[in-house]
Each structure stands twice: as structure tokens, then as C-alpha cells.
Amino acid sequence: MKINSFIIPFFLTLSLFSFSQENSSENPCISLGEYDEIASQIKENITRLKLDMNNSVLRTRPSFIWPIRAIDSWNDKSFYCVSAYVDQNGTTGQIKDWNCGTNTYDGHHGTDLSIWPFNFYKLDHDIVEVIAAAAGTIVAKHDGEFDKNCNASNPNANYLVIMHSDKSVAVYFHMKKNSITSKDVGATVVAGEKIGVVGSSGNSSGPHLHFEVKTDFSNSTSYIDPFYGNCNNLTNATWWVNQKPYKETAVIRASVHTTDIVFPTCPGTETINESNVYSIPFQGDGLAPGYAKFYMFLRDEVKDLVADLKILNPDKSVFTSWSYTSLSDSKNKTMGYSKKLPTINGKYTFIVTYNGTESSSDFTINNSSTTSLNNITSSNQFLIYPNPSNGSFTVHNEEIEPNRLRIIDLKGVHLHDYEINKGDLDIHTNLSPGIYFLQDKDNQFLEKIIIE
């Protein structure tokens, strides 16, 4: 596995992390000894279970779905990057991937999918599952090995091998200790079935899945590359149901943090320090008073592409904005900026766009000390219900004389006027979530309206 990240100086407002974790031709994901061990295990199991290797059923090549997925509660736009494709160049010392690029390492027979960001946090919390890319029969499995390796020096990995109906096999390697499916060798799995959790067992320098496909398990040179492109010499068509692009350039996460994210050295677990609620006055550890950290995470960044970062007010106008220009290509980039928080109550949005993709996080400002508007007491002249509402509510007027109602925002901007007689008035607004006030004809603040 190989992940590059580039360090860029940026005055005061920036924090970043970089890491380099590598498998190589000297330290491959699967050692020659392990290939032999897996092949003999499969052979034994086929004999023991009397699996029919010569049946007359039509042998169709499998079509793969993506072999990893994040659990439903993980809300980032994505959760991985491709850290190495299959090496298509058989010459030692030369490398080439299916797209004629160099995202591989010498002699690599599989596709490495690294989970990112927060790879050890994800490992600890079972965030990224390994799923069967195609239906088949379990023909080899091994579990119980240490799963937090940081360099390619431990040969014992947790793995599963699935044989498809055409007798090709898929090898799922480096999984988390004791995460592998309890199904026995000989049992069948369906496509999409959870078979483990991404880990860093075996020859691995960080949590990733090594996904390798072979047409003949007993032949070390029978590996194929499921991605089809101009430089794939191993197959004549894609093996994916929907082949993903070579690069998936995107912002996959934008988030707001009380202080810096802690990225310890491998295999430490990251401390994310994320929060979506800030009480004013706010003091973050190591930050200027009233500041928070705004992070964005770019995958497959491309030199000269510009990321636009904005904090939006509750009414979606821009509170503040800035930009970032990629200075070089990289597989992933983490950028953190210290920015002053708003001080007026409401729900704000931090939003980042990059290469036509978008990620955002909402955060709420609770200011208990400053706005006099916030401390008004009810006059009981008008009754508002429901309150909070989604923007549609009823105002009940106990007074006999007609009155004028005006809705204003926290800055005192007039938004809507209504005439109200004694009784009920149904009001339908499309106000953004936040806090507003009702004024009567004498411009008295009468009631707080909360839109959720």
C-alpha cells in the first residue's frame, strides 16, 4: 500500500497531516509463502469437501460490486482511496497500472483499497466492512492474527478466499482480527454479504483491503486486473458491474472541530474532536478565543484545481469564504483552517466544493450572553403554535382590534408582514431554520419564533 500526501505551508490557518505507508516488491501484500499456503489450503478444502471442479453448469465470469462499504451511520461522502492497482508490467523494476499510470508497486497482484480518513478510528469502530464482491463458495479462511501492523513485516494475515462459479477466486486480505464471517469453508456467500472488516493484518502498513482475483488458484501467474483500460494486458473486459473511474477526485468530507484533529503515528487511533454545537463565548484548545477548526478532506486531488470553502449564515448568505488551490496531485489531502465562529444564534453550514463535488456540515451557535433579542419575555398577547415549527404555524390573537404582525430576523431585517384580526391566523413561510421574532404594529418584540 502506498499513500502520498504533500505538505504545503500556509500561514497560521492551516494544519495538516501526512503519512507514508508502503508495501513494495520486497514487502508485498501477500508473500510467496502465503500464496503457496493459500493454494494448498484451497486444494485440500476442495478435496475434503468434494467441491465439483468439473461440473457442467455454464461457467460465467463474475461481475464484481465494490468489495468495501461504510456502515450506514458513517455520513462522509466516501471513505477510501485506491492506494495501489495491479502492476501490469511484468518486468522487475518497472511498473504500470491498467490506465497506463503508476498507481501500483512492482509485482503487485491485487487492488489495495485504503480506508481514509481516520483509518485506525475506522478499524477500531468497524466502520468499513468487507463484502463479497460476487457470490461464491468459501474455499479458504484464516483469522485470529494481530491487525494493527504499521510496516510490512508480519506475514500472518486474516483473510478469506471465495471461489466463483467459473472457478476464479477472489482473495480478501489483511482483515481485522476476529472479524471474518463465522461461515465455514464450503459455505456459500451472496454478493454484498459482509465477510469481515478492513484491518491491517499481515504484510500491511495501514488498514486496507488487498483484493486479488485469480482465474486459477493454483497458478501464481493467473491473477487478473478487474479494471479494464488501455494498459490492461490481463483481461479483455472489465470485471466490475460498474467500473469506477481511475481517479475519483472529490471532497469527501467537510467538518467542524473544537480543536485540531489528533493524527498520532501508526497505529494510534485518531482523536477527531468534531462538534456541531458551539456555545458562545467559545474557547477551543490551543485556538484563539472564538475560533474553531474547519477541515476538508480531498481525494485524488489534481494540481491547480480550486476548492471553495464557505461558512453560510442561517439564511444561506455567506458568513465568510476562502479557497484552496491544489499545488500538486495527491491521493489524499487533509486541510484544517482556524476560522472565527459566528456569534449570532442559528444553524450555520460549512460547505466545500471541489471538482464539481460537495461536502458540508451544519453547526449550531448558541449564544446565551449577548443578544437582548434573545432575552425577551413573552407578552402573551399572541399565542404561536406549534413553536418550534417547520415554518408553518398559527398565531392566535386574543385582542379585539386588528393588528399588524411582522416577522424579523436576528438582525432586525423585516421579512414578512401580515394583518391579523381577533382569532387565529395560519401562516406558511419558507424561512430557513433559525430564530426569528414577531413584532406588533408598535414594533414591540412580542414572541420568539423557532424554525427547525
Ligand SMILES: [Zn+2]
Ligand atoms: Zn495489495
